[in-house]
């Protein structure tokens with residue numbers, strides 16, 4: 001049967017089991033919207049395309065499925081760019097569809113024309129400009145395949161308007177040819193055996209777990225490995241959640257703002273097992289001082305990550321779940337009381353701490369949220385000090401329960417990502433930890449959240465300033481504070497009410513405790529504007545040029 | 554050390570931009586790049602010359618592999634291969650110098666492809682060593698313009714660095 005390419009696109013999405021699309025319409029994408037209108041797929045109308053991209057991202061992080069977002073040509077497409085880059089940096093499976101001006105106009109600087117495939121070349125796993133109508137079904141098939149396999153990432157499809165309107169004989173291909181794309185899933189067996197030997201022999205092993213564990217759904221294997229070889233587990237920001245936070249082997253986050261005991265354990269270890277992590281500069285700090293006495297075993301699905309930042313003794317390229325499973329078949333449970341004792345002592349000697357002085361401390365807010373939240377709650381953060389406090393003071397016992405913009409560090413991520421997360425997991429509690437700066441980057445999505453009747457629990461850690469930048473100026477500019485204070489912030493509680501949400505302002509620990517149980521059990525969307533101590537620093541902190549075990553606190 | 558990479562890519566629009574963009578954004582320097590279709594019209598071959606140590610090359614290789622359009626990369630530097638480059642050189646050549654230049658053209662088995670009262674345009678093909686030597690010997694006469702195609706290369710003997718006829722299954726329905 002002949003249908004238009006736009007209709008075919010929607011059929012393809014249905015075949016890929018897409019349930020929800022985040023988008024914003026416009027002229028060039030009109031045919032696609034007209035086709036979508038007749039589909040069972042739910043469309044969420046956002047307030048800004050950046051929001052659509054972050055929502056698709058949050059949805060994908062929570063469900064493990066491919067997130068889909070849709071925008072028109074030109075400004076619609078450029079507004080997506082931050083969200084695409086964010087998904088790229090954190091390896092989030094996403095398919096992005098943009099309208100484009102008609103093929104006859106492409107290249108003429110036509111109204112609302114931008115070269116979005118050119119712009120997104122370095123921030124997509126791959127992208128397509130669909131020039132021939134009959135190409136579309138295979139392109140969509142390839143896009144979903146690429147986005148969701150190997151190291152996941154965003155794939156963009158740019159669809160010119162005239163192509164969308166052309167009729168084709170629709171058939172969704174079962175198989176597509178991608179001769180240049182062959183991700184390695186199974187680890188090299190000799191390497192696996194050798195790695196197992198090194199791990200079994202090591203006296204002081206540490207596991208350094210990244211976002212790859214969550215992506216590969218490998219939390220059970222990670223737990224088993226840690227317990228088998230008595231290796232404590234430290235996490236990157238992306239890795240949090242993939243190992244139970246209440247486990248004695250849990251070390252918390254490492255790196256720039258990592259726990260001192262995690263950084264110390266890495267410094268002392270004789271075998272560092274990097275699992276789905278990429279030795280980012282925020283983790284490693286000074287390369288020469290990172291795990292200086294360790295043999296490094298690096299397990300990752302992306303061969304290009306191996307040896308990119310640090311030299312590894314034993315690389316294993318493959319799917320993390322697959323490789324960990326294979327490793328475990330070569331191992332037996334061993335005991336290691338002296339290393340366990342050393343870890344216990346480190347945690348005791350260098351605990352996280354902050355001063356309670358009667359003011360509302362951000363760390364306290366997080367601790368209490370942690371205490372009162374549901375076990376399966378999803379915590380979504382923005383970027384800044386509050387993000388680091390959440391990473392340090394929250395404990396997660398389930399994967400896919402902590403979402404944060406890691407690689408890109410994009411302020412504005414929190415609210416839209418949380419909307420996507422809540423739509424992907426309607427029965428889980430979704431808690432937002434966001435700064436007064438970051439919320440104002442994508443605050444318009446309060447409209448989307450309210451419209452969708454999502455019971456988000458939004459906690460604004462409000463210091464009336466760009467706290468993280470103030471902290472940087474304190475340490476690196478001799479406290480010459482500049483351009484970090486907001487002289488006018490809206491009353492966020494009032495703003496919530498305007499959107500039909502509940503709004504509270506909290507200024508004391510007592511008040512927080514009083515409202516917290518009620519707020520967290522309420523079925524309504526809530527904004528809690530927490531006026532926190534403005535001078536608080538995120539500590540520990542590894543200064544530029546220091547080793548990770550030289551943090552100040 | 555200079556490396557010669559023979560890279561097979563899908564002949565899709567934008568593939569050159571993808572490869573070139575990758576080099577520039579990851580800070581890899583290209584000495585030369587020559588690209589053209591193979592005997593299979595859906596596949597092109599790029600011959601890329603780059604300079605760097607082992608670790609640099611390894612990273613470059615892996616990053617190139619991540620491009621979906623890149624089918625196969627062979628570093629043929631250490632293999633026996635034939636390589637050629639074509640160069641056009643416009644050199645100042647007044648009547649007094651002309652004979653001397655023509656002698657050089659003979660020695661290098663180059664060809665004169667255009668003549669004007671004050672200049673000669675010369676075509677030379679060869680490997681890097683020959684082409685550079687020729688260029689050096691013309692330099693004293695005054696080179697007015699020079700273009701190089703970039704190097705193309707092929708393994709010696711019956712081995713192929715990469716098959717042009719990849720089994721490109723058609724998208725099945």
Ligand SMILES: Cc1ncc(C[n+]2csc(CCOP(=O)(O)OP(=O)(O)O)c2C)c(N)n1
Nearest residue numbers: 384385386411435436437438465466467468
């Ligand atoms: C889009 C974007 N612009 C700028 C920055 C740089 N930046 C990092 S943290 C930060 C301050 C964040 O302030 P706020 O949201 O209030 O959080 P706080 O640090 O106060 O907790 C800034 C400006 C960024 N990460 N993202």
Ligand SMILES: [Mg+2]
Nearest residue numbers: 435436465467
């Ligand atoms: Mg702030």
